[in-house]
Amino acid sequence: MxxxxxxxxxxxxxxxxxxxxxxxxxxxxxxxxxxxxxxxxxxxxxxxxxxxxxxxxxxxxxxxxxxxxxxxxxxxxxxxxxxxxxxxxxxxxxxxxxxxxxxxxxxxxxxxxxxxxxxMGQPRFEPAAIPFGTPERADEYMLEVEGRTFRIGAVGLGNPHAVMRVEALDRVPVATLGSAIQALEAFPEGVNVGFVEADGRDHIRLRVFERGAGETLACGSGACAAVVVGRQQGWLDATVRVDLPGGRLTIHWTGPGEPVTLTGPxxxxxxxxxxxxxxx
Incomplete structure (x- = not known):
C-alpha cells in the first residue's frame, strides 16, 4: 500500500x-x-x-x-x-x-x-504541570549535572523545557550537556534543553537539544520557552527576535495569564x- x-x-x-x-x-x-x-x-x-x-x-x-x-x-x-x-x-x-x-x-x-x-497557549510554571521533579515553583532552579551546578528556568509549553542562559553560545557542548540534562530523573518525561545567549532585551540566539530528536535547526516551542524564562527572570522584553541555526522567529509574550505567540515562515x-x- x-x-x-x-x-x-x-x-x-x-x-x-x-x-x-x-x-x-x-x-x-x-x-x-x-x-x-x-x-x-x-x-x-x-x-x-x-x-x-x-x-x-x-x-x-x-x-x-x-x-x-x-x-x-x-x-x-x-x-x-x-x-x-x-x-x-x-x-x-x-x-x-x-x-x-x-x-x-x-x-x-x-x-x-x-x-x-x-x-501557543499559556505557559505552565507549576513543577507538576511541566513535569519537573522539584517541590516548589521558582523562576530559577539549580541543577546538578555530572558534578557541576547549572542555573536553569523550567516551563511547560505543551512540551517540558529547561532553559539555560549562557555567555558564549558557540562554545556550549549542546549535544553532551543537553543529553545529560535530558537523562536526569528530575524530568520524568524528558525535556527539551535550550541554551540562550542574549544580545540586548529584544534579541537572543538559541540552540535547542530536543527530546527524541537531538539538536535541531529550530524549535518553535523552545524559542517560546526561552523568551518566557527571560521575561520571568527580568532580562527580556515582551517581543523578542530569536535567531536559531535555521533562521529567525519572533516571539511575543506580555506576561502570566496571557498566551505566547510565535511568528515565522x-x-x-x-x-x-x-x-x-x-x-x-
Whole structure:
C-alpha cells in the first residue's frame, strides 16, 4: 500500500506531513521511526498527522511524533507547516485555523507573505504541570549535572523545557550537556534543553537539544520557552527576535495569564509517495 506525504520545513526544522483524516495510517513507533530515518525512509525531525476534527470547536486534529517514534503534545514550527498544508491541500479558507492537539486547542493565523502566527497557549510554571521533579515553583532552579551546578528556568509549553542562559553560545557542548540534562530523573518525561545567549532585551540566539530528536535547526516551542524564562527572570522584553541555526522567529509574550505567540515562515519542500510499511 502506498502512503502519500508532503515534506515541509520551518527554519530547517523538517517534517513529513500525512493526511490522516480518513484514519487510514496507523502511526506505530516502528512506522514513525522508519519514515523519519534519513537513510532508509523519507527523513525528518518529526512526523505530523492531519486528522479530522474531533468536535465542532475545531477545524482539524493535529498529532506530532518525534523521530524516535514517541508522540508529543506540541511543536510550534510544525504548527506553521500544518497551517500552510491545510490551505494548500484542503481548500480550507478560514483564518485562523483551529486545531486540536494533545496539549489543547491552538489557533494558527496565516499572512499573505507566508508567515504564520501560532497561539501557543499559556505557559505552565507549576513543577507538576511541566513535569519537573522539584517541590516548589521558582523562576530559577539549580541543577546538578555530572558534578557541576547549572542555573536553569523550567516551563511547560505543551512540551517540558529547561532553559539555560549562557555567555558564549558557540562554545556550549549542546549535544553532551543537553543529553545529560535530558537523562536526569528530575524530568520524568524528558525535556527539551535550550541554551540562550542574549544580545540586548529584544534579541537572543538559541540552540535547542530536543527530546527524541537531538539538536535541531529550530524549535518553535523552545524559542517560546526561552523568551518566557527571560521575561520571568527580568532580562527580556515582551517581543523578542530569536535567531536559531535555521533562521529567525519572533516571539511575543506580555506576561502570566496571557498566551505566547510565535511568528515565522513555513515552506513546502516536495510531495512524495512511499510504501505504507517498512521493508522487512
Amino acid at each position: 502506498t502512503l502519500e506525504f508532503t515534506k515541509m520545513q520551518g527554519l530547517g526544522n523538517d517534517f513529513v506531513v500525512i493526511d490522516n483524516r480518513g484514519a487510514t495510517f496507523d502511526p506505530t513507533p516502528e512506522r514513525i521511526r522508519w519514515l523519519a530515518d534519513r537513510r532508509f525512509g523519507v527523513g525528518c525531525d518529526q512526523v505530523l498527522l492531519v486528522e479530522a476534527a474531533p468536535d465542532d470547536a475545531v477545524d482539524f486534529g493535529y498529532r506530532i511524533f518525534n523521530a524516535d517514534g514517541g508522540e508529543v503534545d506540541q511543536c510550534g514550527n510544525g504548527a506553521r507547516c500544518f497551517a500552510r498544508w491545510v490551505r494548500e491541500h484542503t481548500g480550507f479558507t478560514g483564518n485562523p485555523v483551529r486545531v486540536a492537539t494533545r496539549a489543547g486547542q491552538m489557533a494558527l493565523t496565516t499572512h499573505p507573505d507566508g508567515r504564520v502566527d501560532v497561539d 513555513a515552506e513546502t519542500v516536495f510531495e512524495g509517495r512511499i510504501d505504507h510499511d517498512p521493508p522487512v
